[in-house]
Structures are given as C-alpha cells and as structure tokens.
Amino acid sequence: MENSLTQYIELYREQRQAIEAAAPAALNALRGKALGVLETARLPRKGREDYEATDLNAIFAPDYGVNVNRVNLARNFTPAFTCDLPNLGTTPIYVVGDTIVVPDNRPDDGAIVATFAQARQLCPDVLNRYYGAVARLDDAATALNTLLAQDGLLVYVPRGVKARPLQLINLFNAGAPTMAVRRVLIVAEEQARLQLLACDHTPNTTQRYLSSQVVEIVAGKGATIDYYDMEESTPLTSRVASFYLTQEADSNVLVDAITLDCGTTRNDFYLDVAGERAESHLLGMAIAGAGQHIDNHTFIDHRAPRCTSREMFKYILADNAIGAFAGKILVRPGCPGTDAYQGNRNLVTSDTARMYTKPQLEIYTDDVKCAHGSTIGQLDEDALFYMRSRGISFDTARTLLMQAFMADVIDGVRIDSLKDRLHHLVERRLAGEAATCDNCPIHR
C-alpha cells in the first residue's frame, strides 16, 4: 500500500493559503515543523512495535474530503437541545465535522470556553503558550493533525476557578466521506477544577468518516480534571485520537475512555507525570462486536517522586471484534515512592474475536510499588451455572456477569449521574440494543 501521508502533504501544499488564512497564528506556526516530520515519517502499519493489531496507514488511505474552506457544517444542525444527564446543568458544545459551535449563553463561571479563533481575542497568550506544547509532534498521526488543523476548542480554567461541567459533542453527518481534524486544548491552572464529558456520535450511518483528534491537557499544581471520552459511532467510522496530558505537583486527573460502539478506533494516551505527588487515573472500557476494532495504547511516564497512577482497561469482545491494549509504565531514575498499577482484563465471548495485549513495566527507581496484571478469559462457568440453577436465563445470567465485569471501571467515574447513565448504557449495549440515551435528540 502507498504511503497514505502523501495525499495529505499534497493537499497542504496546494491549499496552504486557504488553510492558513482562516487559522490563528499559533496553529500556523507549527505547520512547518509538522511538515518536516511528515516528509520523513510514515504512519505505522500493522505489526510494527505498538501497532500489533492496527494499521494506521490503511486508516488514513481512503480519499476523504477535508473541510479546508471552512464551510459551516453545523448550518443545518439545530443545537436546541440539552442533554438530559441529570444534575450536570451544562450547555453543550457541538463539533459537527470540525465546525465548532460554542453557545454564547454559557453562564459565567470564570472559565473561558472558546474556539481557537475566538481565543485570539479572549486569551491569546494561553493559546500561544500551550498549543502544541504538550503533544508529541514526532508522532505521525499527531503531526498530520497539526499540519491540517484550522480550529479547535480551548478550555482555560484560571487559578482556583471551579468550572461548570462541560459537554463536548462530536458529530458526523456530512453527505460525503469526510475527515474531521479535531483539536482540544485544556489548560487548568493551579487549584482549578474541571469536568468534561466528550461524546462521539455518527448520526449518519451510511457514510465513511475519519476523526483525527488531538487532545492536549495541562493540569497545573493541585488542579483536578476529569475527562470522560465516550465513543458511540458506526462501523464506517474510523477514529485516531491522541490524548496528551501533563501533570504538575499534587494535581489529580482522571481520563476515562469508553468505547461502546465503534468502527476502527485507535486511541493513544500519553500521561506525563511531571510533578511530585500527582495522581493519575486512566480508565478504559470497550465493548466491541461485528466488524469493530478497538486499540488503546497508553504510556504513563513517571518522572517525579511520590506519584500514584492507577490504570485499568476492560474489554468485552464478541463476533469477529478485534481488541488491542498496549500499555507501558515508565518509572524514571529518581522517582522514589512511585505507586503504579496497570490492569487489563478481557472477556472474549466469540471464537472469531481476537485480543492482543501487551502490558509493560520499565522501572529505573528501586523504592517503588509497581504491578500489572492482564487476563484474557471467559465468564465464570460455575457462576453461570449457579445463576441458571436458580432460574435465571442463560442470556440474562451472561449479561449480569458481563455487567459485573465492567462495574469497577464504571464505578471509577467521579460524576454520579454519569455513572448511573453508564451502567444503563452498558446494560443496553450488552443486551444487544443501541447504546444511546433515551431522550438524545441526536439519535432521533
């Protein structure tokens, strides 16, 4: 197969003026560097280290339309809807393709929530300082996103501010195959607090889409951030998402990656644990069935003393689903008191499903507590039988046990209403129904 990058590099060279005209200077400033990387780099193909199950080159190969001329894709979309998730009281932000709609009636809570274009006026320093500062440009998929990104969402929570919870709703509904270049930058200053719930949906089930996402998160001293990312898309949707997070001392971050339905998804999580006593929680859950492919790759880089990280990814695979998990915990020299746990538990429920897992520890400090565990298996036969002998049907017993299997990951969610909703969604998903909320207008 050809080098898929070529078409994007050509696109950039031909459309450079149009791409840069609409974009803030901070974005344009990094394109040259990104181009340099892409001229020599290749998108990893299947079988390469850390890409045992996923072919990024193939994901980017189709001829997708890119919205270079900033056509307003949200024009026909009426965001006259509030998510019915109780007690959240948020105003949702929509991203249709890569057109961002931030409602202007957001209550003033001291935080700035804006498109990058708006941020040029509202807080240019934040954008200039942090855009591209956390992401790894040497990663080809990230460089490609950086080469083509024209806008994005900035969430800036100044020192000590407790922001209202945010919802970010990513949608595909274009009438032609489209690649969205999505970008999020979150900066939470000292002692700031933020909870963000992102969900990816593809209401149009008949088109092919590709979502290229780069999320950068800066957690200042003592900041607390929850980032929930939920994908509920279609078999024709591909997603390549990279999350880059850097944590200062005493910060506490939870990143939760929930894949309820997908096409081909590759998620990368890079946690740079840079400040003392930082606490990182990385949770993941994937339920995949026919034609679905979910690959989570995580890297937790402990480079400060006395930090704690807790990682757990759970998968349930059915039909011919492919699941992959590769996780590394690196503890650099001079990080005593590190306490890191990484877990990956998988249920394989079909003979044609495949699971690849690669949990890794790389430790260079002696005074640490690190462990990982990984299992691939099935439901407990004795428990199944016991339940059935009490009159519970096979299917119900199975669903109950699978729910129980996912329960601890869901219980790691730090927003009660979201936790309840997730239990409900997982139950529906496992029962073979669409994993969508009852009153969600997106799915009507």
Add this chain to the structure above:
Amino acid sequence: MLEIKDLHATIEGKEILRGINLTVNAGEVHAIMGPNGSGKSTLSAVLTGHPAYTVTQGTVTLDGRDLLALSPEDRAHEGLFLSFQYPVEIPGVSMVNFMRAALNEKRKYHGQEPLNAAQFLKLMREKRAIVELDNKLASRAVNEGFSGGEKKRNEIFQMAMLEPRLSILDETDSGLDIDALRVVASGVNKLKSQENATIVITHYQRLLDYIKPDLVHVLYKGRIVRTGGPELALELEEKGYDWIKEEFEG
C-alpha cells in the same frame, strides 16, 4: 542490667523521646503504660535499633555494654528481644530456616558451635510446647497467613528459642482474645527467671493480670512521668489517663 539515661530520640526530625530514665534489674518485670502516641513503641524501636529513629542524646547500656553502638543484630546477640506489635510476614522463608539462622548466628557470636539439624529440631519441638504452637505453623513461611493470635504466639516461641536477657513485649495483648492471651502470658511466665528481665508495653491493665509487674511506669509525651507498684496500673485502669495528663500539664 538495663540502664537508660536521659534518652532522647527523633523520627524525621520530630522529637518523640524526651529524656527517658529507666533501670531494669535481673529478675524484674517492668510495665510501661501510657496513652496512644506517648512514645511507648518508639522506645522499643529505639532500644532495638530501628533505622528510622535517631538518638540525639543519652545512653543505654545492657550489662554495662553500650547498646546504642551496636547493630540491631548484635543487640539481639547481646540478649535483647522484641516481641513486635505487628509481626512481619516474610513469604517463602520457612520458620525453620529463619530460626536456625537466628539461633546459630547468636551461637557464633558467643563463640559456640552451631547446632546440628537434629539438635535444632529437638529444641524447636521443646520450645514449641511452651506456647502450644502447632507444628504446622512452624513449618510455614514466617508469619505468612498466620492469624493475629498465631503471630503473637509465634513471637513468644521465638523468644523461647533465643533465650534473651531482656525481652520487650510491645502491645503483645493487642488483637488477642482471652484464651490466646492466657497462652501467651503463661509462655512468658514460664520463661521468666532470676537471670532475665521483661518490659511489658501495654495500653491496658488486662495483660498485667497475667504477667505481674514489679514496677509500673507511665510514659507521657516522651518521658516517664510516674512510677509505682502494680497498684498504679489498677489506678490507671479505673481513672484512665486524663488525670495524669492534667497533672503533668498542670
């Protein structure tokens, strides 16, 4: 036998012991009581040489020998024994190997030949009887999977094996039911002689019904604030520690 003079000790820069004076003679049983955080366990840790504590002032001698100059193992060889409040689990190391190493290193220190396997096992058997320790426990890994009572019994068993000059029982009664307490206490009493001495560290008077002290000391804020006969323990049991605190603060 044991002579503690003006002992001060700190942990992470924080002073816990602030001038302890205590003399223990052969054949005596001393009880050290005091409210939580008064420094009781610190005293036992400092005497046995726990590396987390720093002695900043004072002297401790055992039979005239400077205890503080010795490594923890040499203190043990000199006859100091601590029954830990929380005995440590050591997976994979059998009690037999553990005790044999302990005993023979002590013998070596005193210029004696090591015991051979037969002698050693015979000794194990004899001493086990003192605390009614199950043979099965003796063949398991050190404290691994032992119940709280078994751990404490195992401590006294080790005391019997090593025949210390001075034993410190640190909260040996904590977590014990009345039957286990009786077994442990009777073990301690059987090991008592005119040659050795015992320091019983406890929060409650209960244990002292079984192990009769000659003297009772009250430790408060890192100092011995009161010393008396066995009746002092009963008084504490009745009135609690508050009156001591008031008296001391006042």
Add this chain to the structure above:
Amino acid sequence: MSENLNDNNKKKADEQDFLRQAADEEYQYGFVTDIDTHVIPKGLNEDVVRQISRLKGEPEWLLDFRLKAFRHWLTLEQPAWGHVNLAPIDYQDISYYAAPRQNNPAGKEIDPEMKRTFDKLGIPLEEQMRLSGMAVDAIMDSVSVRTTYRERLAELGVIFCSISEAVKDYPDLVKRYLGSVVPYTDNFFAALNSAVFSDGSFVYIPKGVRCPMELSSYFRINAAQTGQFERTLIVADDDSYVSYLEGCTAPQRDENQLHAAIVEIVVETRAEVKYSTVQNWYPGDKMGRGGIYNLVTKRGLCRGDHSKLSWTQVETGSAITWKYPSCVLKGDYSTGEFYSVALTRNRQMADTGTKMIHLGHHTSSTIVSKGISAGESENSYRGMVKVVQKAHHCRNYTQCDSLLLSPTSGAHTFPVIEVHNDTSVVEHEATTSKINEDQIFYCNQRGISTEDAVGLIVNGYAKDVMSKLPMEFAVEAQKLLSLSLEGAVG
C-alpha cells in the same frame, strides 16, 4: 554519644570493605587451564565453515546444512531489539574453533590437566567418583571431552553422546531432527550457530524408557578470543522421560566472548523432558569489563499429545544474556513450563523470558519469572503467550516478579499476549518492588546480619523456581545465588 556514632560509622565502613572484597573474589571459576589447544585463525568465511566441517570429519549433508546457514546468515543483521546494550560484534575477530589437544588421542584416558580442570569445577569425569547417578557430557571450548555412563545408558537404549559422535554413529536420527525445531532461518544467532557449531550433547530416549539418571552437559570456555557455539539436541520418544541439566563457566578475561548456542528439544506423545540450567558464565568485572555475551536460542517442540516440556533456569552469569527458552505446544493436551530466576548485578544486562505458542487444544503453560536487579544492572523479562484460533481450551498462567536491590538498577517486564478464541484463559501478573526493609530489620533484630537477611529473603523470593530444580542442583543454585548477592546490596 557522638563517639558511639563514630564507632558505628567505622563499623559500617569495615563492613563495606569486607563486602567489597567479597564482591571482588566471588567469581570462583575465573581460572584458565594451561592446556595445548588447537585454535584455528580468526575470521569467518565459507572456507572456515568448510574447515570446521573437515576437522570434525563430517558427511556432505551436514556441510551443506552449514553452508546454507552461513549464506543465509550473510543476509541478516545483528538484531537490536533487546533491552541490552549489545555493541556491534566484529565477527571476523573471533576464532570459531578451538580444540584442547589431549595427550592420549584414543580418549580412553583423560588428559590429567583437563581432569584437574573439571575436578576444580566440581565435575568429576570418572564414573566411580559420582555418589549419585548423574551422567555428564563435559565440553571444553569446541569439543566434547568426556561423556560418562554411556555404556550403562546404552543398555536401556538411551543415547547420550556428543553431537559430533552422533553425526557419525546415528546419522539418521540427527538428520531427521537437527534444525527441525530451530531452523537456521530462525534468527541471526541461530543462523551463525548452524554454520559454525562445534560440539554439544545429543540425547535420544527411546519409546517407553524413563532415563534412570540425570543427564548433564557441562560447558567450559577456556581458550581466549574464541566463540563457543554448542548445539544440543534432545529427542524424547513416546512415553519416555528424561531430566537434563546444563551448567557453564568461563575464565575471567577483559574482553567479551561470544557464546551463541542452540538447544533443540523434541517431545513425542506422552513423553516428558525437564531441562534445567544454572548459567554462570563469567559476568565481567564491576566496571562491566569483559564477560560472556550469552545469546542463545532454546526451543522445544511438544509434538505429541500429552507431552510435557519444562524449562528451569537460574541465571547469574554473563555480561549480556539474551535467551528465551520456548515451548511450541503442538500436541493436544501438551504442557509447557518456564521457571526462571535471573540475578543481575554490577553492569550486567539480562533480557530473558519465554514464548509459549499454543497450537494444540487443551494445551497449558505456566511461566514463573523472578528477576533480581542489583548494582547498575538491567534485568528484563520478555515473553510471549499466543493462542491460535484452533487451539481451544488452552490455559496460561504467568507470574513475573522483579526485586530491586539498588536505586541504580532497572527492572522491566515486556510481555505480549495474543488470544484468538473464546475458550482459552490467559493470566499475567507482575510486580516490581524494592527489597522490604521491614523484613531486613526484623531479621536484624533476631540477630541476622543484613547480608544474610538479604540472602534469606532473596532465596525465599526465588523459592518457587528453585524448588523445580533437581535436588543436588538446587543446593548448588542456592549457594550461587547467595554468593552472587554478596556485596550486591547497598
């Protein structure tokens, strides 16, 4: 009081001195035997391959095998994926064949100097000297020196001899199995070994025979600037059993020496092979000078149903270790096991683990790996467990623990797990931690010195693996472990 502290410090310093001395003198096998040795000139090309084959009087088919392997090797590059610092090796700067000249070429009597060497290593070559029955194949540099108990074993139909002799005496067996488990195309070092392998052991256990004694190979590198490329082939026919031991040492030298061996094992229906290794090649000095590069391919094929292969290794030697004793579980209901203790110190680097490839249904495997890192060493577990779609009802359990004895050492775990069906269960658990200071203090309080306490704790930690070794070997291995720990804590 301050005087006491000074005393304490002085005592500490004395203790440190003592430990340093202990560390310096601990490699006991670093001597060189002064024996006349035939060493061919350095360098590697087709002529050298032909010369080795000629020196060994080999048949044409084996020369062909070597030449094919050599030509394939030329197309390969030295791999760079291990977590070790393996500098490019100058393969032209090594001699590929070194044979100690024995005074009595008939081989009935052993050269006295050679005998002394093996006595010194604790490997008596005279059968009556052995208390317990253990047959030994002693190999120095490129040739097998002596194989004991051959006649007694032959009565049962057990073949135990050097591979060179097997090529002459049992060509059909060797031809059938050589390269059947590790083809020369397998990897760079396997190709090299296939081209230049010198000697090694050959074992064949006929149908239904339980080998009555432990078989053992003892490898000794003696000559300088030579590589050792031994090749071991073990075939256990239906319903047979054998326990095989391997030991090795080398002299202390400042330059690195290459050891690239292949071990191939074929286990037929209901047969069982136990393969135990105590690897104690010279590890280099404290600064990382010298030591053996131990780059080894070991693999067994559980070909028959209900067959079983068990690898046990205690790794304390070598500057660089790179080996993954593996099991291909082809027969249904076959079992693979891997038990490993790897201790690294000073500047040693070990990258070791296993592969369990589940091809047959109801196959099971167990992996227990205990890494101990001291000094500035790097110790990695690398493993793969793979269950193919047709291999139903497979089971794997893996436990990998790492113990760090110094703040400057590294401990790493790199497992890969692939499962392609819904009836198999694979479990992997790993932990990394520092040696428990409470345990050490507890031992101290009972009068056990820190050194001895560490020895006790580490031996306890490694016990699950040590208990898999044959009795006599286990005692040796335990001593070796304690010895290697001296001066390793700090």
